Amino acid sequence: MLFNSIDFAIFLPIVFLLYWFVANKNLKLQNLLIVVSSYVFYGWWDWRFLSLILFSTIIDYSVGRRLLNEENISKRKVLLWISILVNLGFLGFFKYYNFFLDNFVSAFSFFGTSINANSLNIILPVGISFYTFQTLSYTIDVYKKKLEPTKDFIAFTAFVSFFPQLVAGPIERATNLLPQFYKKRTFEYDKAVDGLRQILWGLFKKIVIADNSAKIANEIFNNSADYSGSTLVLGAIFFTFQIYGDFSGYSDIAIGTSRLFGFNLKQNFAFPYFSRDIAEFWRRWHISLSTWFRDYLYIPLGGSRGGTWMKVRNTFVIFIVSGFWHGANWTFIVWGALNALYFLPLLLLNKNRTNTDTVAQGKYLPSFKELYQIGITFSLTVLAWVFFRAENIGHALSYISEIFSKTLFSIPHFTGMRHGLTTLILIFGFVIIEWSGRSEQYAIARLGFTWKRPIRYAMYYSIVLAIFLFMGKQQQFIYFQF
Numbered sequence: 001m002l003f004n005s006i007d008f009a010i011f012l013p014i015v016f017l018l019y020w021f022v023a024n025k026n027l028k029l030q031n032l033l034i035v036v037s038s039y040v041f042y043g044w045w046d047w048r049f050l051s052l053i054l055f056s057t058i059i060d061y062s063v064g065r066r067l068l069n070e071e072n073i074s075k076r077k078v079l080l081w082i083s084i085l086v087n088l089g090f091l092g093f094f095k096y097y098n099f100f101l102d103n104f105v106s107a108f109s110f111f112g113t114s115i116n117a118n119s120l121n122i123i124l125p126v127g128i129s130f131y132t133f134q135t136l137s138y139t140i141d142v143y144k145k146k147l148e149p150t151k152d153f154i155a156f157t158a159f160v161s162f163f164p165q166l167v168a169g170p171i172e173r174a175t176n177l178l179p180q181f182y183k184k185r186t187f188e189y190d191k192a193v194d195g196l197r198q199i200l201w202g203l204f205k206k207i208v209i210a211d212n213s214a215k216i217a218n219e220i221f222n223n224s225a226d227y228s229g230s231t232l233v234l235g236a237i238f239f240t241f242q243i244y245g246d247f248s249g250y251s252d253i254a255i256g257t258s259r260l261f262g263f264n265l266k267q268n269f270a271f272p273y274f275s276r277d278i279a280e281f282w283r284r285w286h287i288s289l290s291t292w293f294r295d296y297l298y299i300p301l302g303g304s305r306g307g308t309w310m311k312v313r314n315t316f317v318i319f320i321v322s323g324f325w326h327g328a329n330w331t332f333i334v335w336g337a338l339n340a341l342y343f344l345p346l347l348l349l350n351k352n353r354t355n356t357d358t359v360a361q362g363k364y365l366p367s368f369k370e371l372y373q374i375g376i377t378f379s380l381t382v383l384a385w386v387f388f389r390a391e392n393i394g395h396a397l398s399y400i401s402e403i404f405s406k407t408l409f410s411i412p413h414f415t416g417m418r419h420g421l422t423t424l425i426l427i428f429g430f431v432i433i434e435w436s437g438r439s440e441q442y443a444i445a446r447l448g449f450t451w452k453r454p455i456r457y458a459m460y461y462s463i464v465l466a467i468f469l470f471m472g473k474q475q476q477f478i479y480f481q482f
Contacts, residue, residue, distance in 0.1 A: 001044040003253045004207055004474060011041065012257065019261055020187050027184055031158045034181075034261070038163035042126070045167075049125040052090055057160045059086050060135045064142045064149035064156075076143060083139040087132045094124055099328030127167030129325055133292055135160050138174035140296060147175050155181035164257040168250045168477055170268040170288035177265070185262035194445070195259030197460070201444050202252025204463050209430050210245030211472025212423040213238040219415055221389055224399050229408035232399055234420070236382050239389045241427050244273065246478045247286070252442055271438045273381070273431075274359050276373035278342040279352035281381060289325070293318050304347060311347055316340045326388070331396060335387040342380055358439050426470060 001007050015037045023029040043050050063083045070076050138159070141147040150156045159178045165171075220227055220235025227235070251268035258265045272284035282290050298318045304311050316337065323336020346352040359374065360366040366374065383400070390396035414420065437443035444463075448456040 001041050002474075002476065003250065003257075004203060007044065011037075012260075016260060024187070027182075028154060030185065031152075031154045031181055034158040034163070035154060035161060038158070038161035038166060041163040042161065042166055045126050046123070049123075052125055052128070053131060053161055054157075056087055056090065056132065056135050057157050059083060060139050060160075061150070061153055061156050063139055065151075067139075067142050068149045080139060080143045083136065087136050091128055091132045094122055094128060096328045097122060130169050130171055131160060131166060133171050133289075134174075137171070137292065137296070138178065141174055147178075150178060152182070162258070162263075164254040164261075164263075165265060168247070168254070169286075170251055170254065170265055171292055172265060172288065173292075177263070180263050188262070191262070192260050195256040197444060198252050198256030198259070198442050200256075200460065200463055201442055202249040202254075202256060204467055205245040205249030205252065205430075206477070207467050207471045207474075208245075208426060210242050210249060211475045212419070212426065212470065213242035213245065213472075214475045215472055216414070216416060216420050216423060217242050217389070221399070223415075224395070224402070227402075227414055228410045228412065229403045229405050230410050231412040231414050232403050233382075233408070234412050234414070236386050236389075236399075236403075238420075238423070240273075240378075240382050240385050241430075243385065243388070243478055244269075245430075246475070250477050255442075267441050271434055271443075273378055274374055274435065274438055275377050276355040276359060276370060277346055277351070277377055278339065278380065279346045280355040281377055282339070282343065283356070289322065293322055297321065308348065312344065315344055315347060319343065330393050331387045331390050334393060334396070335384055338384050338387060342384070361439065422470070426466075 001011060015033070019030060019033055023033045039050055039053075042053065060083050063079050066079050067076060070079065138147070138156075142149045155178065158181050159172075159174065162172075162177070217235055217239040220231060221239065224232060224235070248269035255265045255268070266288060268286060268288050270284040270287065272281050275281035275284055298314055301314045301317060302310050303314060306314075319336040319340035320333055321336070323332040323334070323339075326332045326335075343352070346354075355373075359370055386399055387393075387396045390399060433447070434443045437445060437447055440446050444459075448459050451459075
């Protein structure tokens with residue numbers, strides 16, 4: 001079920017009314033309603049894959065219960081590895097089986113040996129990378145004794161399958177979200193209104209910015225051989241705003257929807273395109289995944305505590321694994337490695353924590369130095385996104401080589417130029433609003449609070465009107481495929 005669909009527009013109010021007016025006096029009933037609603041939400045796409053979520057839930061709940069009274073280190077490790085192998089086994093089969101098989105066959109063919117192996121027609125379950133990492137965080141934290149294992153199976157099931165963030169995050173930690181299912185929740189008007197405001201902004205990002213940008217990015221990337229370097233630059237920029245509007249828009253809708261039900265999810269995007277270096281970018285982009293890899297992979301490997309070789313190794317490991325998490329394609333691995341190359345000089349020079357504050361805090365405009373830093377970081381990010389979007393490595397390299405040809409200085413031209421110009425104007429206005437709200441959890445969190453109520457509400461209605469006037473052709477959320 002898509003957030004930007006009629007189905008969800010009907011589903012959400014029904015669940016909301018049942019939650020607050022029927023089940024409001026019974027915590028277990030509220031949690032059970034969330035479980036049922038979440039399974040309906042996910043099953044709307046393909047009910048057969050509900051068994052995967054349920055099986056992972058049962059395994060991790062059972063492992064957690066066994067870890068409660070098990071003090072033997074060897075047995076605790078066995079229990080942890082059961083959870084890891086089951087969860088990553090499902091993820092590996094559905095997401096990477098054909099990738100490894102095809103590369104295995106290609107490797108033997110390279111050395112002159114022919115192997116007959118047929119790929120499987122595997123459907124990738126929506127959101128499997130997200131809920132797999134979410135439930136793994138529970139088992140790992142229980143193993144490390146950072147979290148008391150739950151006795152409440154319904155609350156745990158609700159935590160694993162919580163529908164607002166089930167299929168595309170944020171990837172919530174058990175230490176943050178699970179305890180919220182134990183506490184009585186009462187309706188808070190201001191919290192709900194804030195949630196609606198964030199949902200509105202998320203829908204604008206997705207429907208107006210991402211979907212319009214997608215149409216142009218798809219046209220240019222799918223026909224890149226026909227276009228000049230200057231046009232290809234525009235294509236990369238449009239994709240840059242497509243993926244940001246699409247994914248951060250989903251996160252805004254998920255966080256806002258959670259707030260309607262009395263839950264607080266962590267911020268997943270913090271205006272990453274205003275970053276002054278790549279290290280800052282990765283602290284602000286897909287925060288829940290970046291911190292997951294930091295805490296459960298980078299730090300256990302030794303982090304940046306060791307010598308130069310360990311720092312380099314761990315940096316490449318975390319970025320390449322992050323790239324591979326996104327998809328079974330060499331383009332994602334190269335994208336991760338390229339970001340590691342961007343990040344490495346900052347780490348080795350001990351400048352990766354230089355920019356931890358909000359850019360131009362308390363000012364209307366950035367300084368020339370900050371503007372230059374933002375421009376360089378944004379350009380490097382746009383270049384890396386080419387690998388993320390390209391069909392294969394060859395496509396990415398030909399795309400980039402044409403960008404740096406003499407046609408870079410020609411006048412851009414592509415099919416749908418008028419629509420492209422309109423979209424650029426919308427992006428420009430969007431960037432201004434994002435800049436004005438860069439210190440908040442989301443851009444319009446405090447926008448207009450000092451204005452008179454009629455003017456402030458006129459702004460909200462203007463956003464609604466813009467969604468209906470400029471909505472692009474409905475596109476599936478990009479991160480559903482991950």
